[in-house]
Amino acid sequence: YKNPHYAAGRSTMVHLFEWKWDDIAAECERFLGPRGFGGIQISPPNENLVIWSRNRPWWERYQPISYRLITRSGNENQFANMVRRCNNAGVRIYVDAIINHMTGTWNENVGTGGSTANFGDWHFPGVPYGRNDFNWPHCVISGNDYNCCADRVRNCELSGLKDLNQGSEYVREQIVNFMNHLISLGVAGFRIDAAKHMWPGDLSVIYSRLHNLNTAHGFPSGARPYIFQEVIDLGGEAISRNEYIALAAVTEFRFGLELSRAFSQQNQLRWLSNWGPQWGLLASGDSLTFIDNHDNQRGHGAGGNILTYKRSKQYKGAIAFMLAHPYGQPQLMSSYDFHDTEAGPPMDHNGNIVSPSINSDNSCGNGWICEHRWRQIAGMVGFRNVAGNTGVNDWWDNGSNQIAFCRGGQAFIAFNNDNWGLSQTLQTCLPAGRYCDIISGEKINNACTGKTITVGNDGRAHISIGSNEYDMVLAIHRGTQS
Numbered sequence: 001y002k003n004p005h006y007a008a009g010r011s012t013m014v015h016l017f018e019w020k021w022d023d024i025a026a027e028c029e030r031f032l033g034p035r036g037f038g039g040i041q042i043s044p045p046n047e048n049l050v051i052w053s054r055n056r057p058w059w060e061r062y063q064p065i066s067y068r069l070i071t072r073s074g075n076e077n078q079f080a081n082m083v084r085r086c087n088n089a090g091v092r093i094y095v096d097a098i099i100n101h102m103t104g105t106w107n108e109n110v111g112t113g114g115s116t117a118n119f120g121d122w123h124f125p126g127v128p129y130g131r132n133d134f135n136w137p138h139c140v141i142s143g144n145d146y147n148c149c150a151d152r153v154r155n156c157e158l159s160g161l162k163d164l165n166q167g168s169e170y171v172r173e174q175i176v177n178f179m180n181h182l183i184s185l186g187v188a189g190f191r192i193d194a195a196k197h198m199w200p201g202d203l204s205v206i207y208s209r210l211h212n213l214n215t216a217h218g219f220p221s222g223a224r225p226y227i228f229q230e231v232i233d234l235g236g237e238a239i240s241r242n243e244y245i246a247l248a249a250v251t252e253f254r255f256g257l258e259l260s261r262a263f264s265q266q267n268q269l270r271w272l273s274n275w276g277p278q279w280g281l282l283a284s285g286d287s288l289t290f291i292d293n294h295d296n297q298r299g300h301g302a303g304g305n306i307l308t309y310k311r312s313k314q315y316k317g318a319i320a321f322m323l324a325h326p327y328g329q330p331q332l333m334s335s336y337d338f339h340d341t342e343a344g345p346p347m348d349h350n351g352n353i354v355s356p357s358i359n360s361d362n363s364c365g366n367g368w369i370c371e372h373r374w375r376q377i378a379g380m381v382g383f384r385n386v387a388g389n390t391g392v393n394d395w396w397d398n399g400s401n402q403i404a405f406c407r408g409g410q411a412f413i414a415f416n417n418d419n420w421g422l423s424q425t426l427q428t429c430l431p432a433g434r435y436c437d438i439i440s441g442e443k444i445n446n447a448c449t450g451k452t453i454t455v456g457n458d459g460r461a462h463i464s465i466g467s468n469e470y471d472m473v474l475a476i477h478r479g480t481q482s
């Protein structure tokens with residue numbers, strides 16, 4: 001459950017938060033496939049409660065009302081088309097699975113596919129679920145429960161959401177059927193939302209009943225789904241992420257927290273020379289890594305000061321480090337522009353999601369940020385692919401916020417987050433020649449639109465990054481030799 005089953009030579013996933021299925025399919029063919037992206041986390045595909053009283057907030061998609069594949073992103077047919085077209089382009093699909101709970105306590109009671117529910121009777125005919133399928137006696141998780149009472153965190157309600165009993169054979173059957181249907185359509189795995197709120201023993205049974213991935217979509221026979229469990233664990237709670245590591249991969253929230261601190265100058269970059277488990281992070285193979293995600297980019301979840309697209313120079317620096325370093329399975333966040341923490345995706349007056357427009361410079365419009373399309377970020381996706389399974393070598397730093405390192409003999413990167421210029425002759429570990437810097441530009445028709453780096457026979461080159469340049473990174477690799 002810890003192998004993403006990316007197509008050969010690919011290594012990075014992007015969370016296309018709130019994108020519609022038709023738009024994702026197009027993005028796979030026109031951008032993600034050609035640029036070497038490995039996969040996509042999609043928003044929950046199952047029917048959710050429509051919450052107009054809060055003007056369609058982003059978290060309404062985390063309020064399941066049934067497992068029917070009908071949401072504002074599209075219907076089952078559009079979903080199946082998206083998975084087929086993306087797999088054909090070499091890009092895998094991972095589904096955000098909300099299996100801890102059903103929707104809870106709102107005055108609305110109609111779903112995105114027209115299903116209704118009667119919360120007072122615990123009645124969800126769209127599945128169907130009834131009173132016996134939810135934990136009893138009724139209780140609600142309080143803040144202190146996270147510290148004292150692991151059983152209450154699992155068996156009580158999160159924010160008033162009806163808490164399913166995954167120990168019930170009937171509930172397990174509904175969840176497993178939902179997930180196996182998605183596997184039959186060609187998905188490569190799942191994000192398990194709110195995993196901390198479910199018993200590891202129950203999750204283990206559910207995972208064991210999932211089918212192997214569908215070989216008709218290019219997966220090897222016997223391939224198990226890639227599963228990454230959302231467990232927010234910054235230490236000190238009654239529940240530890242180690243209980244979940246035994247089952248599948250886990251989201252490593254400390255990763256984004258520490259790199260956000262480092263790249264916003266709250267910690268010196270020099271200390272990243274031993275980045276990885278020595279920082280208290282999970283073992284690399286267990287770790288789904290990210291800088292920001294849909295939840296904490298809005299300021300809650302795993303607290304702290306997380307970098308987002310809103311502080312773009314530091315954000316690009318942190319993203320570049322995430323993609324340049326071999327640790328973990330990285331996930332990029334792709335956002336829409338939000339001005340308040342509740343706002344859902346750009347929508348028309350009928351509540352339909354507005355598609356991103358693609359500008360001539362490859363950026364997005366219509367309120368979509370498309371961080372994954374930023375030249376510096378898309379370029380680093382290629383860097384990570386070229387670096388492959390090499391390690392970190394030839395680390396250099398200036399004792400402060402200027403660092404550089406190689407990935408085997410495949411790639412070289414340098415960072416300057418000091419308030420003065422970096423101007424050094426450094427070992428790039430690359431063969432002699434001229435290389436295009438993929439941060440300040442790209443290689444087009446064998447010419448560099450940004451900086452050109454000349455590497456000598458000794459592998460050394462003069463590296464220069466001014467402290468007031470647009471970006472704080474310089475990156476070259478074997479694929480950018482001009």
Ligand SMILES: O=C(/C=C/c1ccc(O)c(O)c1)N[C@@H](Cc1ccc(O)cc1)C(=O)NCCCOc1c(-c2ccc(O)c(O)c2)oc2cc(O)cc(O)c2c1=O
Pocket residue numbers: 059062063098104105158159160161193194196230232295300301302
């Ligand atoms: O802000 C939100 C939604 C947040 C959210 C949604 C999806 C996630 O994956 C997530 O991590 C957080 N929800 C809003 C609004 C809301 C939603 C439902 C509800 O019944 C009441 C209010 C909110 O203010 N929620 C209370 C604080 C956030 O507490 C939530 C967490 C959560 C946050 C921090 C933790 O350490 C943790 O273990 C769990 O996970 C969810 C998962 C869901 O599937 C649906 C949810 O409603 C929530 C969720 O409310």
Ligand SMILES: [Ca+2]
Pocket residue numbers: 100153154155156163164197198
């Ligand atoms: Ca639960």
